[in-house]
Amino acid sequence: MDARPAPAYEELLEFLYLTPVGIIKFRPDGQIELANPMAAQLLMPLSEDGDLSDLYVLLAAVAPDLRASVERFLPTAGPICDDRRLVVLCARKILTLTINKINTGTLMAVIRDITRTVEQEVRIFDDQQRFRAIFDNIRDYAIYTVSLDGRVEEWNRTLSRIGGWEPADVTGAPISIFFPPGQAGKPQSSALLEHALQYGSAEFEGWRVRKDGSRFWGDSAATILPDREDKATGFVIITRDLTERKLREDGLVAQATTDPLTGALNRRAGEARLDDLFSRLQRSGQTFAVLMIDCDHFKAVNDRWGHSGGDKVLVSLVEICRDRLRDGDAVIRWGGEEFVLLLPNAHGENAVLVAERLRQSVEVATIEYNGNTIPVTISIGVATADKADVRAEEVVQRADEAMYRAKHAGRNQVAETTVTIFVTVSAPLRSDPHPPLCYSRGS
């Protein structure tokens, strides 16, 4: 039997067998003298018949200029190529080739398989491209990144589309420029970022500000951008313009809360408003007045002019009320030809004056219907809410009672009830706690 190889030799051999890169020793004419198994494995797909004798022939398809490069290289030693990429389509592999000239007769080559690395690079690049495309082309979403101290870093075109902002206005600017000033001094934007820091993300809906100062209804979602240790490094904020939806919703709210004929608040919404005013009264003492209005002889109007004539009268009444009222006052169709007016912060004489002006306006109004004028008058009962009231309905009831007094006193007039606030049980000042004060026409 032949002599066993010395252990040192075997160890070196094994070292080369296990080396995960291809190593090749070759001559300037391309003849391969030595190659380790990895070199053979990487080159084999390039060989038609398994012949691995000539490096230039093997690499002809992927590096046709290799022989010329070696021949052109005049120094006796030195690097000829360094990590040159070779795309081996048939094996779907990407290799790198490094060649060093050792002396005039010897060259060493290293071949590495970088397919996976490249695939990863491609994936990362693709992801970046995809993200960039999304970032730039999402039309309805303004996306911007924000530093921890709330300044805009990067942003997409939509911000100029929905907000009219240009790069110079925005980059480095505090995001508070997109938000209307907060009510309690603190900008909404700080609250948004604070929430996001605390919970990872936050979403606020509300008015947003365009560059020209106009507003749109938007939704802003802020998410923290964490680093590897999960520490926030900044935020990404996505803002949508929801103005159309907001208007549509407001329209739906209006549908649900108003009387379709007159546009006045419907009874349910009116009661809710009344409850609001009443709890504000209980809380802070801010009073309000209730006017109960009834159209005089409405049945006769319907009989004479038909229901559409009656409808016309009701619509006109609400229009006249609206003309006479302040912002914050509410006109409610309480039922049939009955309306309730809620006048926040009005009371007593003040409310009676409003009622009287209203009565006069209706009396002199020309309500045109089919070329005729329908004469209309109203009777109004006035009541002022008081802290002594236990329930909101009590105020309405007093206004209702006053209205009936006005009716009984001859219609087309205003009657008021006031609460007798300081009644002592032992010595009542008046027998009637709600004495009517009638203001007859012309009186």
Place this chain on the structure above:
Amino acid sequence: MSTTFVLPVGFASADLFNWLETAAPHELDDLPFGLVAMAHDGTVEHYNLAEARLSGLTPDRVIGRNFFTAVAPCTNNFMVAYRFESEPELDSVVDYVFTFRLAPMKVRLRLLQHHGARHMYLAVDKRD
């Protein structure tokens, strides 16, 4: 004096697998082609003398190691290792190139595996 020694099987014999399963270790060493007997997880259990001569590695160094990852990583691919892994019934000849002692050599590999057998085998023969 020389004895004419007639081999019971050759590289291409149809009943190579059956012979290998019952052969004694010294009979495997007498084969004129390289032979690696492995457990089904790739652990080398016999590395015959012809294979040792070709590779320059002594059987003691190789036995007990995983052939595909720790002896001949150039076979850890879809042409050799993957076929053993994915084909429980395997008898296939593959043209291949080994770089025994760093010189590329064209070889034929015969991959042998049968369900329930003691070993799976890789036979290695030179080709022109």
